[in-house]
Amino acid sequence: GLRAMGGIRWVCETRPDTVTPDLIRAMALAGCIQINFGIESLSPRVLAASGRKAVEKSLLISLAAEAQRSGVKLFCFFIMGLPDQERADVIEDVNFAFANLPGLVQFTCATPYPATAMREWAEARNYIVEEDYAKYSGYAPVMRNDKLSAEDLTELMAFARKKLQARRGSERTLRSLA
Numbered sequence: 001g002l003r004a005m006g007g008i009r010w011v012c013e014t015r016p017d018t019v020t021p022d023l024i025r026a027m028a029l030a031g032c033i034q035i036n037f038g039i040e041s042l043s044p045r046v047l048a049a050s051g052r053k054a055v056e057k058s059l060l061i062s063l064a065a066e067a068q069r070s071g072v073k074l075f076c077f078f079i080m081g082l083p084d085q086e087r088a089d090v091i092e093d094v095n096f097a098f099a100n101l102p103g104l105v106q107f108t109c110a111t112p113y114p115a116t117a118m119r120e121w122a123e124a125r126n127y128i129v130e131e132d133y134a135k136y137s138g139y140a141p142v143m144r145n146d147k148l149s150a151e152d153l154t155e156l157m158a159f160a161r162k163k164l165q166a167r168r169g170s171e172r173t174l175r176s177l178a
Helices: 021-029 044-050 057-072 085-100 117-124 149-178
Strands: 010-012 032-040 072-079 105-111
Touching: 010 105, 021 032, 021 057, 044 117, 057 072, 072 085, 072 149, 085 105, 085 117, 085 149
Parallel strands: 010 032, 032 072, 072 105
Antiparallel strands: none
């Protein structure tokens, strides 16, 4: 229907395992200009502990390639500090994202908002490190997990920011050369 109407530009948010390269092509023809993917983590272990489904890296690479070919931007979301997540899991996510996913990549800290399962999980384990809800933005740790302290998460957020700055710097360099 959107394709028939013509000229409508739109964005959607979904999980990568709900689309295919063929669907991305069809979406692009129907005016889709950006897809936001909630990836959370690449670790099947971490996702299982969080009650989420794992996504194969090969699928992400395939979808990213098709999005680029079709002119659809990607915005991929990852979360640090999920249950059972370790430093190595986060580093793998960051390195994979910046090596394989063109477009926007966002890393945030798991945030235990009130009246959520994450909050109940964190409270039951005394993982809450910040009670001031004004600081619950996702960009600073307000809880830890069994393997990552708030300080670890702060360091990992800085690591992801450095990778983002390096990507932006190389994109600027490529643009200036062009």
